[in-house]
Amino acid sequence: MADNSSLVGNEPLYLLMNDLVTVVQLLVIIFFSINLLLIITFFQKECFYTTTRYILFAVTLLSDSLVLFLSDVLAILTRFNIPIHVCLCVIICVVVIVYITVTPVTLTAMTLERYVAVCMPLHHGELCSTRNTINCILIIHALSSVPSIFIFSTFFGSASLKFFTKYQLCSVEIFMIYLWQQHLRSAIYQLQFLIMCIILAFSYVKIMKVAKAASGEDKQSSRKGLRTVALHGFQLLLCLIQLWCPFIESALFHIDFVVFNNVRYFNYIVFYLTPRCLSPLIYGLRDEIFFHALKSYLSFGLYKGNLI
Template sequence: MADNNTTAADGGSSSSLQQVNDRIIIVQVMNAIFIYIICLLIFTFFKKDTFLSNTRYIFFAHTLLVDCLYLIMTNNLLLLTYFSVTMPAAVCVFFCVLLCELTFVTPLTLTAMSLERYVAICMPLRHGELSTVRRAIHCILLIHSISAIQPIIIVSIFFASVPLGFYTQYKLCSAEMFIAHKWQRHLRSVIGQFYFLVMSITIVLTYVRIIAVAKEASENKKSLSKCRKTVILHAIQLFLCLIQLWCPFIEAAILPINLKLYNNVRFFDYIVFILAPRCLCPLVYGLRDEKFFLAIKYYVFFGTMIYCVNLKVYFNERLAMLHMCLS
């Protein structure tokens, strides 16, 4: 079946190859834009002491760091696969385990952020006690521990299923490489669906309660409208992140049917369920947050102007010294 599909794909016109090349270029441009925005937000976070002591911004910065690393790694693996560059299986194991963990870190961090907002709005008297920098760091470590459960289980089974000589072989890196038995795919599906269910229930219950309390307490319709829009954007982002957990199962079901359809679905999944949520994160917590937006605007405009002025003064001083030496 795969040979027939490959032959059919190779027998297509040259425009099909051009379409694939265009897709790669589109992905590179989008990745570059998103990574630049994320790096700008990370720089802004570390330049302000008030952000470093706020739990919500700590979670936000953690999400940005994870998303930046995730985008870089997925893009590199995409290019390696596109150009058919192989690597030792042992190196691929390391990259895939890290990617699998990062896949769960982002939605789990967003879930923690929703719980933090729940405490801030529904339990304001205990927010100062529960929402501390130390607790935020402990929560981040817990998030990474929970995220590592699935890759550890899958890799442990994989280690017990393949010979040692496998790790020195050069292969195209893919998460499907770790599926030595059919039941492993079912196990991965069960774990992913369990994560999906728990996070979905937590997010829905949390935000229903947040909106209800905000509606009762807020007399400012403008503030309430902004809160609702932020909640909607946050819910869309979380929904896309959670749907990403289902993408490998859908792609695995399509692969034996049609290779061209499989490639189209993978490109769609990458744009909608990987790049789009990482774009919404800066929008929800960066540009829509008044304090963060003002800090970004300062460093983008005034910070650049100050740097240019200092650079001009530096060059003028150097030119004056050079003129004195020559005279």
């Protein structure tokens, strides 16, 4: 009798979670489709894939799309308690951890590009050449790989071979065997984001000084650069909060799995989906050239706006 009443009492929560899963899937499909559309638009014109800020924008779109897809798969598996082989889980988690970090690091690189464009316009062409941009992308991926290298190297050194033959609910938390591993991950993330915040603050102050001293078109360009850097700062703030989510979830994982599941879905919507819908708005819609190219593509070339 007690078990039946418990099931009945939990039924509204179960239905609510199912509705939440449906909403999340719709959001993922919408954001993924928008990103795909912007990526296709990016390859329509040569000026986009030869210009630093648009190349870095494309990197954020690709990394966000990959994270959206893989993290959604993990969320569905966790929601319906579907275990997968540990080796497959390792591969998925490595990719997710790397590309979760790629987005904020790329945003920092985009902030530096705006700083060079506004404060060092004579050197912008040289410093932001296509070759330097490719090198920058390689550096971004190298820096973004640091957390996963530390996390999984400590895991491989601590876990038994038997563990790799098991099927588990896939989550990064299962690779945190000892408490010191969580502290190490926290230290790496905090150091990375402290450096990013310093770069962001430095760029904002420098651009603001130029904006105050400029006049006419230069002043307008500087103010636009300030707004872009401020929006990047908001994105980085959301990404910073996102990095604290695993520590909260890790504590709940060992206390109450139902609460862990619910909190994880809330964090996923607010701190994973939201930052990944801002990049299309900042560069896909606010950027005049890209916006006109997008309208032209959607109208099958009938729209003839301010296209380069």
